[in-house]
Amino acid sequence: MADVTITPRANGPLMVQGDFKIVDAQGNEYSVSGDVVTLCRCGESSEKPFCDGSHRPAGFEASSEAR
Ligand code: FES
Known part of the structure; x- marks a missing residue:
């Protein structure tokens, strides 16, 4: 069983x-509280x-279904 679930x-x-x-790229850990975060995929x-939340006004569109 996976310890982490990533959901688009x-x-x-x-x-x-x-x-x-x-x-980060140098291995420094980000301070994160809790066990849920959202990572940007719109740029x-x-x-x-x-x-x-900038994906909303940017009109970002991407599928979230596994193929
Ligand atoms: S996914 Fe990029 S700001 Fe939310």
């Missing part, structure tokens, strides 16, 4: 749930790598 939200971010840590967030 319809027309939105990647929702990460579980026991995880997020690090518009000013809080990258986290989603700040």
Whole structure:
């Protein structure tokens, strides 16, 4: 059983749930509270790598269904 679940939200971010840590390119850990975060996949967030809701006014569209 996986410890982490990553769910692409319809027309939105990647929702990460579980026991995880997020690090930058140098391996420094981001401070994250709780066991759920949303990661930007539209490229518009000013809080990258986290989603700040900018995908909505940007009109980001992406499928969220597994193929
Ligand atoms: S997915 Fe939400 S700001 Fe990019």
